[in-house]
Amino acid sequence: MSTGYGPQTPLAFNGSPYGVAVDNAGNLFVVDGDLVELPKIATSYGPQITVLTGSFGAVATDNVGNVYVTQGTSVLELQRSSVNFGSANVCAPGATTPAPCSQTLTFNYSINSDVTFAAPKILTSGDFTLASGSTCSGKVTGGSFCTLNVTFTPQAAGTRTGTVEIIDSNGDVRASTPVSGLGVAPPG
Numbered sequence: 001m002s003t004g005y006g007p008q009t010p011l012a013f014n015g016s017p018y019g020v021a022v023d024n025a026g027n028l029f030v031v032d033g034d035l036v037e038l039p040k041i042a043t044s045y046g047p048q049i050t051v052l053t054g055s056f057g058a059v060a061t062d063n064v065g066n067v068y069v070t071q072g073t074s075v076l077e078l079q080r081s082s083v084n085f086g087s088a089n090v091c092a093p094g095a096t097t098p099a100p101c102s103q104t105l106t107f108n109y110s111i112n113s114d115v116t117f118a119a120p121k122i123l124t125s126g127d128f129t130l131a132s133g134s135t136c137s138g139k140v141t142g143g144s145f146c147t148l149n150v151t152f153t154p155q156a157a158g159t160r161t162g163t164v165e166i167i168d169s170n171g172d173v174r175a176s177t178p179v180s181g182l183g184v185a186p187p188g
Contacts, residue, residue: 057069087183088184089186090154120148148166
C-alpha cells in the first residue's frame with residue numbers, strides 16, 4: 001500500500017529523541033533532555049548543534065521561528081530573531097559626543113510560574129550591558145512580568161551582537177534573546 005511519501009531517510013542524531021518540531025525555515029529541533037537543532041541545508045540537515053543543555057520535555061516552534069520547550073512546570077521561549085538596537089556612534093570611553101553614544105531598550109518577559117532568578121547575563125564582547133531598573137532577579141510571581149533594561153554602547157564600528165540570558169536560581173537558562181546593533185564610526 002502506497003502512502004504517498006518517499007523513502008524513509010534516517011537523520012544523523014546522537015541521543016534518544018522524544019520530542020521534535022520543525023520551524024518555518026525547515027530546521028529540525030529535537031529534545032533528548034537537551035535541546036538540539038539540526039539545521040536545514042539544501043536537501044539535507046547539517047550537523048547537530050546543542051542549543052541548550054538541561055532537562056527539557058516538549059518542543060514547539062511558531063511561525064516566526066521562535067522555539068518553545070517545557071522544563072518542569074515552566075515554558076522557556078528562545079527567540080529566533082534578534083532584537084535590533086539600531087545604530088549608535090562609537091565614542092571614546094566616558095565621552096558623550098558625537099551623540100548618541102548608546103541606546104537603551106527595556107525587555108519584558110512574561111513569567112508563567114513562580115520562579116527565583118539569579119542575576120541576568122549578557123554574553124557579548126562588551127557592547128551590551130545591563131542598565132539599572134531591571135526586575136528579572138530574585139523571586140518573581142507567576143502570571144506577572146519582569147523587565148530587563150539593556151544598553152547598547154558599541155565598542156567598534158560595524159554590526160555588534162550578543163545574547164541576553166535570564167537565569168533561574170538553579171543555573172538554568174529561562175530566556176535567551178539575541179541582540180544586535182550597528183556601531184557607527186565618528187566622522188573625521
